[in-house]
Amino acid sequence: MFGESLTSHFWVASTPLFQTALFxxxxxxxxxxxxxxxSSEQKSYTTDIKIFDADGxxxxxxxxxxxxxxxxxxxxxxxxxxxxxxxxxxxxxAVITCSAPAQPMSRIQGRDSAVFMGELLPLNTQxxxxxxxxxxxxxxxxxxxxxxxxxxxxxxxxxxxxxxxPETQVDVPAGGTRMLSLESEFPEYADLTVSRAVQGYLRLSxxxxxxxxxxxxxxxxxxxxxxxxxxxx
Amino acid sequence: xxxxxxTAFGLSSAITKTVLHFFPSAVSTSAPYPVSVTLSVFSxxxxxxxxxxxxxxxxxxxxxxxxxxxxxxxEALPGFVGLQVELSTPQPRxxxxxxxxxxxxxxxxxxxxxxxxxxxxRSKSVQPDGEARRLSxxxxxxxxxxxxxxxxVNGSDRPVGTRLSSPISMGPIETxxxxxxxxxxxxxxxxxxxxxxxxxxxxxxxxxxxxxxECSWGxxxxxxxxxxxxxxxxxxxxxxxxxxxxKRIVSVVAL
Numbered sequence: 001m002f003g004e005s006l007t008s009h010f011w012v013a014s015t016p017l018f019q020t021a022l023f024x025x026x027x028x029x030x031x032x033x034x035x036x037x038x039s040s041e042q043k044s045y046t047t048d049i050k051i052f053d054a055d056g057x058x059x060x061x062x063x064x065x066x067x068x069x070x071x072x073x074x075x076x077x078x079x080x081x082x083x084x085x086x087x088x089x090x091x092x093x094a095v096i097t098c099s100a101p102a103q104p105m106s107r108i109q110g111r112d113s114a115v116f117m118g119e120l121l122p123l124n125t126q127x128x129x130x131x132x133x134x135x136x137x138x139x140x141x142x143x144x145x146x147x148x149x150x151x152x153x154x155x156x157x158x159x160x161x162x163x164x165x166p167e168t169q170v171d172v173p174a175g176g177t178r179m180l181s182l183e184s185e186f187p188e189y190a191d192l193t194v195s196r197a198v199q200g201y202l203r204l205s206x207x208x209x210x211x212x213x214x215x216x217x218x219x220x221x222x223x224x225x226x227x228x229x230x231x232x233x
Numbered sequence: 234x235x236x237x238x239x240t241a242f243g244l245s246s247a248i249t250k251t252v253l254h255f256f257p258s259a260v261s262t263s264a265p266y267p268v269s270v271t272l273s274v275f276s277x278x279x280x281x282x283x284x285x286x287x288x289x290x291x292x293x294x295x296x297x298x299x300x301x302x303x304x305x306x307x308e309a310l311p312g313f314v315g316l317q318v319e320l321s322t323p324q325p326r327x328x329x330x331x332x333x334x335x336x337x338x339x340x341x342x343x344x345x346x347x348x349x350x351x352x353x354x355r356s357k358s359v360q361p362d363g364e365a366r367r368l369s370x371x372x373x374x375x376x377x378x379x380x381x382x383x384x385x386v387n388g389s390d391r392p393v394g395t396r397l398s399s400p401i402s403m404g405p406i407e408t409x410x411x412x413x414x415x416x417x418x419x420x421x422x423x424x425x426x427x428x429x430x431x432x433x434x435x436x437x438x439x440x441x442x443x444x445x446x447e448c449s450w451g452x453x454x455x456x457x458x459x460x461x462x463x464x465x466x467x468x469x470x471x472x473x474x475x476x477x478x479x480k481r482i483v484s485v486v487a488l
Contacts, residue, residue, distance in 0.1 A: 025457055026370055029368060071372040073446050105372070114379070115474075115483050128256075128292075130254075131335075132296060132335055134344065203294060220343065228342065230345065230346060231346070232335065
């Protein structure tokens with residue numbers, strides 16, 4: 001989602017099935033006075049990207065500069081080459097700081113489909129998070145939990161389905177990211193031989209004062225090894 | 234703030250239905266105080282209908298299908314509809330500002346979810362001067378995966394004009410006729426009527442005019458689209474991304 005802040009946090013991943021690409025667009029306020037009024041420094045914008053792996057280790061850092069009239073595009077896969085695997089894939093968090101001001105966007109791209117993915121949704125003691133989920137055959141639902149702080153955090157994840165609300169707790173290391181497969185964590189609701197689809201809500205909370213980011217990523221298996229993706233934009 | 238409001242849009246067609254999810258949440262309490270949802274639905278072809286649904290509780294996520302709340306939508310199938318959603322509580326001194334709203338488009342193939350920004354947040358982030366307007370930017374894109382467009386929701390009671398432009402190579406700002414679905418008074422300044430939704434369609438030549446970027450998945454053509462944003466809280470802007478073959482919406486970004 002487009003925001004006012006200059007620093008944004010996005011989940012990034014590289015797997016044989018999908019990759020992350022980042023897109024940047026200069027903030028419109030730059031053009032408020034007209035193109036002719038821009039100084040030479042204002043005719044470009046710079047983005048600083050730090051990539052942290054799933055355990056919170058800084059594994060890469062890159063700065064890119066784009067002309068102000070261009071959409072910037074950055075493929076993440078080369079930046080994740082040294083990333084360790086967690087949960088079967090190379091993934092982590094990109095911390096993006098844009099020179100005043102530009103807006104980043106993230107896109108998950110598979111073989112023949114792609115979706116834009118919003119910034120990690122904020123979660124802290126003041127702000128709980130909720131995400132609608134549908135568990136159905138052929139779909140994998142992965143909850144992403146990322147800890148922006150320098151100390152470990154615990155996140156309570158409650159799945160609310162009808163009158164039942166099973167709960168689990170996930171510990172995320174300082175600066176790190178963890179994935180939770182909803183089908184594995186709540187197998188009784190993922191038994192799709194009983195019902196065609198289970199609809200519910202995830203309610204997430206933490207007692208830590210630290211800032212946490214959450215996102216739900218769903219992959220629906222299509223024909224011929226293709227995939228369809230869903231996230232919250 | 235005892236109420237929180239969003240201006241967003243839904244989709245009602247033969248193959249796509251809209252589900253409205255909401256999570257009433259407060260800063261200082263988690264007690265299950267009562268919360269009601271007031272929903273207004275409108276479009277160019279669908280007269281405004283409003284209703285209030287009681288029974289919500291603070292801290293309890295909930296949701297409903299739009300066509301269950303307003304059955305005439307199922308007959309009219311108007312396509313895009315504007316939505317105004319308000320959560321409110323009679324309980325005094327409850328600040329509902331941490332509440333969330335998520336709109337989901339459900340079809341047999343895929344679901345698309347997005348989270349609109351609350352009107353109060355947007356109106357604060359726009360300029361303090363009621364007359365001045367802020368320029369916002371959005372990437373127009375075309376590649377093997379699909380293409381993007383701009384959607385404007387006008388839930389206010391007066392027309393909204395939006396000047397569209399795109400910078401190019403440090404030269405003069407280009408403008409062009411870009412609108413479909415709304416009234417257009419000036420070239421590059423489409424006017425969206427009260428209670429309507431308009432999708433800006435970008436002519437291919439505008440994007441084709443730029444040299445593409447070479448990426449691992451193929452060529453990407455893009456332009457920076459600038460649009461004047463209204464300071465009216467009942468007006469919202471969204472970026473749509475459609476896949477290239479069936480032109481289905483695959484992502485929505487609140488701007």
